Amino acid sequence: xxxxxxxxxxxxxxxxxxxxxxxxxxxxxxxxxxxxxxxxxxxxxxxxxxxxxxxxxxxxxxxxxxxxxxxxxxxxxxxxxxxxxxxxxxxxxxxxxxxxxxxxxxxxxxxxxxxxxxxxxxxxxxxxxxxxxxxxxxxxxxxxxxxxxxxxxxxxxxxxxxxxxxxxxxxxxxxxxxxxxxxxxxxxxxxxxxxxxxxxxxxxxxxxxxxxxxxxxxxxxxxxxxxxxxxxxxxxxxxxxxxxxxxxxxxxxxxxxxxxxxxxxxxxxxxxxxxxxxxxxxxxxxxxxxxxxxxxxxxxxxxxxxxxxxxxxx
Numbered sequence: 476x477x478x479x480x481x482x483x484x485x486x487x488x489x490x491x492x493x494x495x496x497x498x499x500x501x502x503x504x505x506x507x508x509x510x511x512x513x514x515x516x517x518x519x520x521x522x523x524x525x526x527x528x529x530x531x532x533x534x535x536x537x538x539x540x541x542x543x544x545x546x547x548x549x550x551x552x553x554x555x556x557x558x559x560x561x562x563x564x565x566x567x568x569x570x571x572x573x574x575x576x577x578x579x580x581x582x583x584x585x586x587x588x589x590x591x592x593x594x595x596x597x598x599x600x601x602x603x604x605x606x607x608x609x610x611x612x613x614x615x616x617x618x619x620x621x622x623x624x625x626x627x628x629x630x631x632x633x634x635x636x637x638x639x640x641x642x643x644x645x646x647x648x649x650x651x652x653x654x655x656x657x658x659x660x661x662x663x664x665x666x667x668x669x670x671x672x673x674x675x676x677x678x679x680x681x682x683x684x685x686x687x688x689x690x691x692x693x694x695x696x697x698x699x700x701x702x703x704x705x706x707x708x709x710x711x712x713x714x715x716x717x718x719x720x721x722x723x724x725x726x727x728x729x730x731x732x733x734x735x736x737x738x739x740x741x742x743x744x745x746x747x748x749x750x751x752x753x754x755x756x757x758x759x760x761x762x763x764x765x766x767x768x769x770x771x772x773x774x775x776x777x778x779x780x781x782x783x784x785x786x787x788x789x
Contacts, residue, residue, distance in 0.1 A: 481576065482532050483532055484507075485500075485508075486517060486536065489646075491642065492694070493539070496536050496697060508530050518557075520565045523565040524572065527570065534578075535566065535579070536578075537581060539562050539566070541559055541562075543655070545678075548612055559612065563580065564619075567619070577634075577705075580635070581636075582616045582709065583616045584711075585609050586613050587599050587600060597638070600617070608744055608746055620709055624707055628707070635701075635704055635705065636710070640686040640712070640713035641685055642693055643657045643772075644778075645690070645775065656685065660720075661727055664731045664733050667733050673736065674735050675724070675728070675738065676740055677739050679740065680739055681720045683749065684719055685723070686715075689766040689771035699761075710757050712757060
């Protein structure tokens with residue numbers, strides 16, 4: 476006898492993470508409510524409650540967020556903390572009021588202290604100062620974690636939180652100023668190749684180390700945890716290895732076919748020296764990442780080429 480799958484709502488379904496979650500859930504024929512028929516401002520508490528009341532989901536994935544790289548975080552700190560605090564608080568509280576069976580909150584690896592030991596374990600949260608360039612965003616995400624845990628403790632709600640590493644993939648933001656390092660660098664490498672440039676400018680020293688996870692691997696991990704994890708503690712999701720921005724730039728050059736030189740702008744900030752997640756908690760549960768970085772970059776570049784208009788305007 477086939478069990479009835481829970482109705483699912485993905486908050487942020489049009490973004491990179493939300494769309495990947497929808498693709499993953501639809502593969503298993505989950506009834507997913509992606510587009511409620513009208514655009515709802517998740518910063519509006521009454522609108523969020525009305526939306527969720529009309530849907531009555533059993534599972535909620537909270538993937539809606541304002542995200543960006545170092546430049547965006549430094550330029551718009553008030554918007555990053557306000558938008559994220561309001562969106563996540565409204566969705567979490569509405570899920571409590573409507574007695575949603577399970578909610579998964581998506582945090583970020585930037586919640587960990589700037590100089591946390593590497594790889595970063597879940598218990599390192601709140602053990603040291605944050606990276607100054609993205610503190611408002613990190614504080615908002617930490618608040619979301621504590622809120623989900625508080626509703627679990629006080630009301631018995633089955634709310635869980637996951638911490639992904641740096642993500643990339645289709646429907647990413649490829650804006651040259653406001654995006655994260657990988658999509659911005661992919662676009663710059665492509666445009667340098669097309670223009671026949673002799674060199675490619677890369678922000679920072681190139682020495683910092685970063686971990687990258689394809690968004691489809693993240694979506695797979697989130698669905699896995701919704702099925703198999705019900706505890707208070709947060710869960711890291713990553714690829715399990717990192718590389719320098721220099722090595723990433725060289726890899727992108729090879730994938731894109733750019734033959735010029737790399738020029739590093741050392742007057743631009745690097746951010747934290749290293750960000751690598753300890754993923755032993757989720758691997759002990761039985762999940763492992765499957766998409767290699769090269770494979771993921773090749774498929775992302777292929778998607779980028781097919782969606783140039785979207786990427787230029789993202």
